[in-house]
Amino acid sequence: MAEKILSAKTNIEVTAGDMIVTPVDLVFAHDGTMPLAIQQMDFLGKREVFDPKKVIGICDHASPSPSERISNVHNFMREFARENKMPFFENGDGICHQIVVEKFAAPWMTIIGGDSHTCTHGALGAFSTGMGSTDIGAIMAYGRTWLKIPESFKFKVTGELKKWVYSKDVILHIIGEIGADGATYMSMEFLGDTIDRMSIESRLTMCNMAIEAGGKTGLCIADEKAKIFLESQGRGNEYKSLSPDKDATYKEELAIEASDLEPMISCPHRVDKVASVAEVGEVELDQVCIGSCTNGRMEDLRIAAEMLKGKKVAKDTRLVIYPASRSILIQAVQEGLIETFLRSGASIGSPGCGFCIGRTVALGDGEVALSTQNRNFRGRMGNDNSEIYLCSPATAAASAITGKITDPRGV
């Protein structure tokens, strides 16, 4: 599918390994990567972006700004966005990937983001990948970038997932199987009837974590579900179906039987150190986090609320919940989920990256966290002397109630 999109984009029949220069339909960066991209544009003697409708900036990482230094960095971005009359998303609007999913991403697009989790948008059938600030600066100036066409890795997921087992458990299982470099520079294509039945939100969770196995992008077919999702965002006219050719070739393939899977956990300090909740045992938790570009959407919040309704967070454990965008927070308020969370003892954060990168609610020395985010590297949540476990929203909510890592099927 990656070859199909990039062939259409460049009007050349490309195959894996080819070096191409491709037009970029959307380029975005956030407060961690855009300032440097703007500085890099200076080297080109450029301050004007190639197309102000196709370049967007977002304040989501150190957001809301925790210091005067960062406020000044944010202002540097705001000024650039104003000058260029390009869309700019403020503190509290949400995480860059969620904003792109809601307002911009569509099948067959080429999307480049200044963030490694840009692979997320393959869930809508876009070729979407993360790059560093110099690449972003060059794209902002010229609207093009060079790429090596990736090989494809097919993941065929079939069968019914058990109750309280989700797409997060599937992707953690996959990363555990193939390792942190198991799909280096490959397009990870998630196919099979289990994926077909998944919501777009669940597919976004899968594609979001492709980079944790080294993937260039994650991709799902664009089907009726993608069409309905785009219609719900008022962008139904941007839908165009995408599926692999019947004779598509893959460098590697892995088959997964969904009904065999249990709730899974990534253990410190590696995403590919994966075990079932039962194998990990009852690890005591100081903080539980629900949110992020991986699992901060309505589906995730509804699962967590179902688990937390009428229950209290354990006495010595803190639960923090960050909806992934402003529109998700509004809907969660309307559905009463936020009241459920607040009554359970959780604190609610401003939509953004929040806890995931330790810019807010950073961990203390020796503390242990369980989070629905995508990465658990040492120091990720702001403290080198802390430990992070990763899981699904159901496992996180169940564990917040007991104060230790807990199988959601037992709560």
Added chain:
Amino acid sequence: MIIKGQIIRVFPKDTNTDEIIAGKYKYDELDIKKLASHAFESIDPDFYEDSQKIKKPIIVADSNFGCGSSREQAPLVIKACNVSCIIAESFARIFYRNCFNIGLPLIECRDISHKVHQGDELEVEVDLGIIRNITNSKEYKFKPIPKFMQDLLNAGGLMPYLNAKGGFSEQE
């Protein structure tokens, strides 16, 4: 191009960008020289100081070096520690692009992390694909860097390359 230098460290498999430069520093500091003093801090607190004592430090690593985030601060702080090149079994791909974009050479050489030691003096013939270990007189071969990437290095990075060419051509 010939790069001469001394191995400052041999890093393990999957050394990630959070370990190279922690997220807690990268948002606050746009001055890369200052940021560089925190390079590898969580896994190797002496790295920065040692990098100031060696003339042309070379980093050697096992596979998947630089995995994780797209932060360009990771290769930038390594470059700001005067590192002349990184030789690893393999690199994560965003990091790989970022390094060539800023003019920092990367060499992919099979099993290198098990063949050399910290302190060894190396001479790397980038164009020929040969690493000479001056310390023990051994030689290791590697697949030369693709031409486009060599062009980037020779230009000094992506921005000088684009400046010279006036943008991207249709096919590289």
